[in-house]
Amino acid sequence: MKKLSILLLVASAVAVLFSSCNKEYAEPTIAWTPYTLSSYVTIGDETTYNTTLEITANAEAGISTIEVYKYIYTGEDYTTVAVDGPTGYTDLTAFTWTLTTQNVETDFAGGVTSIVYEVAVTDASEVPQTTTKDYTFMVDEAYTVTMIIEDEDGTLITDATVTFDGSELTASPYEYEYVMPGTYTYTVEATGFESVNVTDFVMPSSDTTFTVTMLASLSAWSDTTLLALQGQQTWATYEGEAVTIYESAEIGVGFTYTDAGIGRITTTTGCEGWVVVADVSGFTTYSQIVDAYTNGTPVTQIDLNVDQRAYEEVYFVAKIGTEYKLVRYVLGHRSATTGNILGFTHKTKA
CATH class of the missing domain: 2.60.40.1120 (Carboxypeptidase-like, regulatory domain)
Incomplete structure (x- = not known):
């Protein structure tokens, strides 16, 4: 519903920062209460033409000046009206005062499109820094x-x-x-x-x-899941740690066969299949791995290179029940004494 109104927009603070040769001070800040994005003012109701704000200025280097300006705009043209600012703040690092705007109905006559109150706080650093914040009353729909x-x-x-x-x-x-x-x-x-x-x-x-x-984000890569070749999980080790499983329902992968440097993985119960993905560098959302699976051709068996000299990463999306996971083959290890080991990490919905 249209409202013919005067709009109070509280603009974001704009700070002009100059670095000091000796010490860098934080730029001044301006805060106020109550904070609202807008204030609806009804023409004809004088009690709604103005607002009262309790303003707090902070300056690490001490406050040098606080100035208040009132700009009356007609389109892009404007005139400036002096507004008395506060006193008693010199060299303080924090100062609070009350600003009550002084608008009357005639201020908005003659094609006036907006009135802007600007508060400017300058600190006492060697190269002064100034922060401004505006309050804008606008006449429009x-x-x-x-x-x-x-x-x-x-x-x-x-x-x-x-x-x-x-x-x-x-x-x-x-x-x-x-x-x-x-x-x-x-x-x-x-x-x-x-x-x-x-x-x-x-x-x-x-x-x-x-x-x-x-869009749901992807999680970070998980810790590595180690799988021993089926039948070796009772004695296989990797870097001194026992590897006691040959399949993981979490990623839908089982290590079921090896021969001549090839490690064959097959889907576990509950895993519908995998879609191999060549490039995952642009994957940041869960929907991307869902789309990769949906638009690909699922398989239930992959032969991985487990020869340490010819190892290369392989990425695939697994569908486990209704959940999708991006799985990365990160480790292949062959040893007659410690067993055949595969390692995987994965990402899912964050």
Whole structure:
């Protein structure tokens, strides 16, 4: 629903950092309460024209100046109005004061499109550093954008971190009010999923709801699973450690045969098959290994080179029940005294 409103947008702080020849100080910071992305102001209701903010400035090198400016925009043109800033902060490393904006209805007449309050904090380092933060009241039509975050199965993700136009939400609902038509950036991050970064989202002249589908990340490579040749698991060792299994249901692999430097692996019970993958360098999401299996030709037997001099890695995707795993052959060992050993690591859904 359209709202003819005055929009308070809290812009992200922009810091200008100059390095000191003697000591590098952290750049000043500006924080305030209450923090909101927007404030809806109804024309005709004077109590909604302004906001009061408790602002805290921090400067490791000590505060040199705090200045407040008011810019009145008509399109791209603007005029500057002096605003009294606080006093009593010189050389302090932290200072808190209250800023109450001073807008009246006539301020927005005559084609005024926005009013910006800028707070600038400069520190006392040898090469001064300045941080600014803006508060913008805008006169225009504004809308609401709602983002629904879900995984590939359509399950809602309610604990993602969404940043839209610099404003962060860490839990659902992911709703941003009073958004102007235009082009925006947003990011979505959630544990176990690949981040989503969009730089060209176009906000239409209407309330908008859309869904962001998160792709599950792949885990890191697991520890190595060692398999002895079937029949040797009662006595085989590798680097002094006993290797007591010849098959692993976790990766769907059994070491069942060897001959002339070849180690033959076969699928275990519950493993549908494997699809050999030549290049996994671009694999970062679980859906990629699912697609590799779905689009490939599954096999149930592979002969691996276990001659240490001719060893080469082999990658394959195993389907075990409804789960998919990217398996890597990492080790082949032959010995008449310690047995025939194969080693594998794997990745799955993070």
